[in-house]
Amino acid sequence: MNTANSHSIVSSLRSYGISPTSQRIKIAEAIFSCTMHPSADQILAMVNSHRTMVSKATVYNTLSLFVQKGLIREVIVDPTKILYDANTSAHHHFYDVVTGELHDIDASEVSLPSLPPMPSDRIFEGLDIIIRTRPATA
Amino acid sequence: MNTANSHSIVSSLRSYGISPTSQRIKIAEAIFSCTMHPSADQILAMVNSHRTMVSKATVYNTLSLFVQKGLIREVIVDPTKILYDANTSAHHHFYDVVTGELHDIDASEVSLPSLPPMPSDRIFEGLDIIIRTRPATA
DNA sequence: TTCGTTGCAAACCCTTTGCACGCAC
DNA sequence: GTGCGTGCAAAGGGTTTGCAACGAA
Numbered sequence: 001m002n003t004a005n006s007h008s009i010v011s012s013l014r015s016y017g018i019s020p021t022s023q024r025i026k027i028a029e030a031i032f033s034c035t036m037h038p039s040a041d042q043i044l045a046m047v048n049s050h051r052t053m054v055s056k057a058t059v060y061n062t063l064s065l066f067v068q069k070g071l072i073r074e075v076i077v078d079p080t081k082i083l084y085d086a087n088t089s090a091h092h093h094f095y096d097v098v099t100g101e102l103h104d105i106d107a108s109e110v111s112l113p114s115l116p117p118m119p120s121d122r123i124f125e126g127l128d129i130i131i132r133t134r135p136a137t138a
Numbered sequence: 139m140n141t142a143n144s145h146s147i148v149s150s151l152r153s154y155g156i157s158p159t160s161q162r163i164k165i166a167e168a169i170f171s172c173t174m175h176p177s178a179d180q181i182l183a184m185v186n187s188h189r190t191m192v193s194k195a196t197v198y199n200t201l202s203l204f205v206q207k208g209l210i211r212e213v214i215v216d217p218t219k220i221l222y223d224a225n226t227s228a229h230h231h232f233y234d235v236v237t238g239e240l241h242d243i244d245a246s247e248v249s250l251p252s253l254p255p256m257p258s259d260r261i262f263e264g265l266d267i268i269i270r271t272r273p274a275t276a
Numbered sequence: 277t278t279c280g281t282t283g284c285a286a287a288c289c290c291t292t293t294g295c296a297c298g299c300a301c
Numbered sequence: 302g303t304g305c306g307t308g309c310a311a312a313g314g315g316t317t318t319g320c321a322a323c324g325a326a
Contacts, residue, residue: 021281021324040315055283060316074217079291081315082217094256097263109254115269116247118232122271125235129267131253133260159306178290193308198291200306217316219290282323292313299306 016069023054027062028071037075037083037102075102077130092129099135154207161192165200166209175213175221175240213240215268230267237273 009028013020030046031038038046044059063084066072075083077095083102090107110129118124147166151158168184169176176184182197201222204210213221215233221240228245248267256262 023282057284058282076214076217079212079214079217079220094260096260103257105254110250112248112250116243118271119241121274122232122234123274125270125272127267127269129265131265132263133256134263136259136261161307195309196307287318
């Protein structure tokens with residue numbers, strides 16, 4: 001669910017083993033109520049548009065914690081910044097190389113017939129499919 | 139071809155519209171003779187292991203030029219640095235999230251049945267498929 | 277009290293930029 | 302001489318870290 005009421009956020013955090021402090025709740029709310037895929041900077045701005053402030057360090061640390069605990073995903077498409085994705089179910093992305101916009105692609109739309117064999121002594125960790133686009137108008 | 143003799147490097151540069159200065163030749167040789175996918179830093183180190191030096195600025199500028207001209211490709215998998223790929227034909231990558239190693243996957247091994255429709259007003263620019271792995275031994 | 281969390285500022289690292297020098301045509 | 306290419310150093314921007322203060326159990 002994408003509705004971000006405090007109650008479900010708190011239980012969500014708990015279910016991922018994250019103690020729900022007020023800053024973490026605020027950051028999670030910002031991410032889960034966001035229609036796009038925000039960067040750390042944008043999350044910082046969203047969180048601090050309200051009265052109370054959250055420091056930059058806490059935002060970065062909290063995002064790392066969320067990723068590590070599996071609450072959210074990092075999307076690596078832009079060498080200059082990390083984008084965060086509240087949707088952790090299997091899906092992929094359109095990435096506009098000019099505007100930087102990122103849009104989800106449902107996994108069912110691009111599922112691979114089969115994965116190639118893993119290299120020796122390696123185990124599967126994740127699959128990212130990124131379709132890079134650019135605006136049609138020159 | 140991956141053999142990196144000066145003659146073929148020079149004609150390669152010329153065919154991509156890049157005037158072959160000695161620094162550019164040296165950088166191209168480093169990339170094309172490299173079995174892995176080097177970062178800018180590693181290319182700088184490779185180039186400067188010989189007698190003559192190439193400055194950091196020139197390495198970065200030259201790599202950007204090569205990418206822009208289509209001689210090489212950037213691979214965006216690690217948020218902390220850009221990797222470069224001398225292979226510009228259609229292929230994809232295994233990326234080990236622990237060691238940072240990157241290995242090619244031939245396009246024929248993972249071809250998609252079909253691409254989802256482009257978002258409106260966007261045109262196709264490129265397709266990246268990254269299979270993230272980690273070492274099997276804990 | 278104790279340990280986890282927060283916040284500020286500084287440090288870090290990769291990359292880009294400003295600007296002067298130098299070489300080729 | 303003009304313009305591109307190079308090199309040095311400094312700036313830039315996102316991210317991480319050191320450390321002291323804080324707060325909940």
